[in-house]
Amino acid sequence: MKVVNSHGGGSFLLWTLVVQLVLCGSGVYTAGSTKSCILLSESESERKALNRLEPLANKNFTAETTIGTESYTYVFQLCGDAGGVPGAGVIQYESKKTETKPTVIGMYNATQAIGGSDWVMLIYTHGDRYDGHCSKEMRKAMIMISCNKQVAVGQLKVMLEERQRLQDCFYLFELDSSAMCEVLESQISAGSIILIIGFCLLAVYLIGGFLYQRLIVGAKGMEQFPNYAFWVEFGNMTADGCDFVCRSQNREDGRAYRGVATEPLEEEPEERDDHLLPM
Known part of the structure; x- marks a missing residue:
């Protein structure tokens, strides 16, 4: 009976994993990549x-x-x-005869790709030849991959099999x-960027100042507001300035000018000095 060294087996698995990681990082190991597709031109x-x-x-x-x-x-x-x-990029087989050899519709080593803003048309050529259609040319698969924000990956659909032509027949998916x-x-x-930065700085000032006043200084009530005395004085000065500039209420009339009274002045009694004359 042959005994397998468990320590040696563990080391072998560890080195295998390290080699695979190195290959993936260097780009030699290309599983899960579109690099395997070979473009015709x-x-x-x-x-x-x-x-x-790529996804x-x-x-x-x-x-x-x-x-x-x-x-x-069909399998794509x-x-x-x-x-x-x-x-094979796309194959076909009869659903009731899965054990038979599948028909290759297109090969990914003979690929074409046409792209738009929200779609890509992928074309696989060099598939198996038709038996009695399309002048026995090689099959070709065309896969239209379109944008749909509702699904990550949808269901593959067979749209058309065009084989009534003499040439340029295709399968459309x-x-x-x-x-x-x-x-x-x-x-x-x-x-907008300036406003966002301004609001962020204001939030930091208010929250940081509040915590400092409350936890470090030990302030209570409205005094917890950062720089409370300054803002109160600033508010009073702003209000005074606004009152001086904007209000239209009459102020006291200057002393240099007084209006003329419209009512008649009372007559002062006449002083008589007859008693001062000598008799």
């Missing part, structure tokens, strides 16, 4: 559109459809092996995701 715009789909990478999405008496199940994966089929929604940048004016 590498361009900055297509790579940028593809990178927007959906390496996740399987399924959809079912019925054509006549036959029902099919972004930049990963759909249904475990190597290199639809998927909603909030990852496609444009993030609006907050636009705050300079005046």
